[in-house]
Amino acid sequence: MLKFNTEWTYAPAPESTDHIRIDPEYQLFIGGQFVPPKSKIYFDTLNPATGKKISSVAEAGKKDVDLAVKAARKAYESYWKKMPGKERAKYIYRIARLLQERAREFAVIESMDGGKPIRESRDIDIPLAAAHFFYYAGWADKLDYAFPNQKPKALGVAGQITPWNFPLLMAAWKIAPALACGNTVVLKPAETTPLTALKLAELIRDADLPPGVVNIITGAGATGAALVEHPDVDKIAFTGSTQVGKIIQHAIAGTDKKLTLELGGKAANIIFEDATIDQAVEGIINGIYFNQGHVCCAGSRLFVQESVSKTVIRKLKDRMETLIVGDPLDKNTDIGAINSKEQLQTIRKYIKIAKREGAELYQSSCSLPRGGGYWCRPTLFTNVSQSNRVVQEEIFGPVLTIQTFRTVEEVIKKANNTPYGLSAGVWTDKGAKIFNLTKQLRAGVIWANTFNKFDPTSPFGGYKESGFGREGGLHGLSAYLK
Numbered sequence: 439m440l441k442f443n444t445e446w447t448y449a450p451a452p453e454s455t456d457h458i459r460i461d462p463e464y465q466l467f468i469g470g471q472f473v474p475p476k477s478k479i480y481f482d483t484l485n486p487a488t489g490k491k492i493s494s495v496a497e498a499g500k501k502d503v504d505l506a507v508k509a510a511r512k513a514y515e516s517y518w519k520k521m522p523g524k525e526r527a528k529y530i531y532r533i534a535r536l537l538q539e540r541a542r543e544f545a546v547i548e549s550m551d552g553g554k555p556i557r558e559s560r561d562i563d564i565p566l567a568a569a570h571f572f573y574y575a576g577w578a579d580k581l582d583y584a585f586p587n588q589k590p591k592a593l594g595v596a597g598q599i600t601p602w603n604f605p606l607l608m609a610a611w612k613i614a615p616a617l618a619c620g621n622t623v624v625l626k627p628a629e630t631t632p633l634t635a636l637k638l639a640e641l642i643r644d645a646d647l648p649p650g651v652v653n654i655i656t657g658a659g660a661t662g663a664a665l666v667e668h669p670d671v672d673k674i675a676f677t678g679s680t681q682v683g684k685i686i687q688h689a690i691a692g693t694d695k696k697l698t699l700e701l702g703g704k705a706a707n708i709i710f711e712d713a714t715i716d717q718a719v720e721g722i723i724n725g726i727y728f729n730q731g732h733v734c735c736a737g738s739r740l741f742v743q744e745s746v747s748k749t750v751i752r753k754l755k756d757r758m759e760t761l762i763v764g765d766p767l768d769k770n771t772d773i774g775a776i777n778s779k780e781q782l783q784t785i786r787k788y789i790k791i792a793k794r795e796g797a798e799l800y801q802s803s804c805s806l807p808r809g810g811g812y813w814c815r816p817t818l819f820t821n822v823s824q825s826n827r828v829v830q831e832e833i834f835g836p837v838l839t840i841q842t843f844r845t846v847e848e849v850i851k852k853a854n855n856t857p858y859g860l861s862a863g864v865w866t867d868k869g870a871k872i873f874n875l876t877k878q879l880r881a882g883v884i885w886a887n888t889f890n891k892f893d894p895t896s897p898f899g900g901y902k903e904s905g906f907g908r909e910g911g912l913h914g915l916s917a918y919l920k
């Protein structure tokens with residue numbers, strides 16, 4: 439067996455923080471201005487790598503939500519819906535360019551507020567967010583070509599609610615197509631990661647976007663609920679848990695609000711014996727340990743063909759040993775901090791449940807940072823069965839379950855045996871097998887011989903309890919048009 443030398447470590451390589459500005463207190467961004475909340479309430483946002491407070495953030499109450507929706511309505515009626523697409527595009531391009539210029543600052547703040555490794559916020563979250571603004575800016579004056587003979591029209595005011603795992607990227611997925619189609623926006627970011635959305639509000643102000651076209655209001659679940667229930671919102675776009683998605687669906691039933699829901703997942707990652715094993719092992723690692731497993735489409739259920747299962751598991755454990763759990767701002771870090779104390783408790787609860795259900799635990803032996811913060815070693819479970827809770831329920835942490843299979847029919851049945859249907863992965867040398875599986879797996883996105891790849895031109899979204907509607911690509915536009 440390959441032995442790793444544990445005698446040496448990488449020298450620390452932290453990203454500097456002296457180029458960023460975080461204010462001690464943030465207000466609500468309504469009508470193009472930062473305004474104190476009528477609620478007079480503020481909450482703390484913490485750095486999950488230290489457990490310490492970074493800043494105070496305004497909590498929008500019902501009155502504040504109403505002011506934000508009014509500002510969005512006024513902007514929509516008085517100028518945004520009348521503005522030619524090519525003029526709207528200029529603003530969206532400007533946001534994209536400013537985001538690129540300030541990418542380093544956004545990356546550092548994303549990692550500080552949410553705990554994800556700087557390598558990911560720097561190389562994935564921020565560039566992809568800018569790419570979405572560029573991509574949708576390009577469509578703003580071409581909607582008639584995108585939907586010929588349909589006379590596409592904006593919906594009006596869009597209420598948008600985002601989760602904490604990709605804070606800026608989810609905001610970009612939602613704001614960019616909404617603006618390109620001529621809608622105005624009220625966005626509520628997640629409570630634990632509001633800072634990059636507030637930085638985006640500053641950037642939008644600097645881009646001279648007309649006041650009220652984008653409003654950003656911070657707060658917890660109640661703020662989101664008030665936005666959903668507001669009678670003057672034409673569309674709700676929600677990304678988050680299936681549980682909250684269901685509440686929202688009930689809340690808007692019987693109204694004429696349009697709805698898209700991007701919810702949870704429990705993706706199958708399927709390795710066949712003819713796959714390039716080393717490449718597949720990298721794909722498994724990327725699929726589940728990337729971003730601490732805080733990924734809706736994480737490859738959390740691994741299915742390995744029996745003939746190669748011993749080899750795959752051995753190689754996987756060896757590779758897990760090399761992963762570094764540590765300071766999110768360090769460029770060597772592979773796995774950062776768990777987003778919150780609550781999320782760490784959830785992950786620990788599932789690890790306990792799995793052990794009680796008879797699963798066999800393996801965790802890498804790496805050291806965890808000391809002195810505060812929320813951390814979890816990369817974890818895997820073997821000896822699990824379809825009915826185990828760790829196999830059925832979304833954990834949203836760096837926890838993988840491994841099952842084996844013999845035939846294609848068997849693995850399709852097992853992979854589809856889940857309430858979710860967001861994504862899946864297939865690793866094989868045979869193109870025919872890929873086509874066969876992609877037809878039969880019930881998942882919105884299926885990667886072949888790769889995992890967790892995103893692009894603004896590709897639609898993304900789920901089946902079953904993973905929600906409905908698509909974001910990205912042309913599909914993402916149609917969700918904001920009538």
Ligand code: NAP
Pocket residue numbers: 599600601602603604626627628629630657658659660661662663664666677678679680682683685686699700701702703733734735832834860899900904905
């Ligand atoms: P969450 O608890 O459902 O929260 C999502 C957002 O909804 C947050 O901004 C939250 O505010 C807000 N919210 C909470 N209760 C609400 C209510 N009653 N009405 C309206 N809004 C409400 O999800 P999360 O824990 O932040 O995110 C993790 C989940 O998101 C996972 O299930 C993951 O799979 C899913 N996700 C899906 C996708 C996708 O594209 N399908 C992408 C990313 C994540 P607070 O922050 O204050 O709770």
Ligand code: MG
Pocket residue numbers: 483484485486550551552630631632
């Ligand atoms: Mg935070």
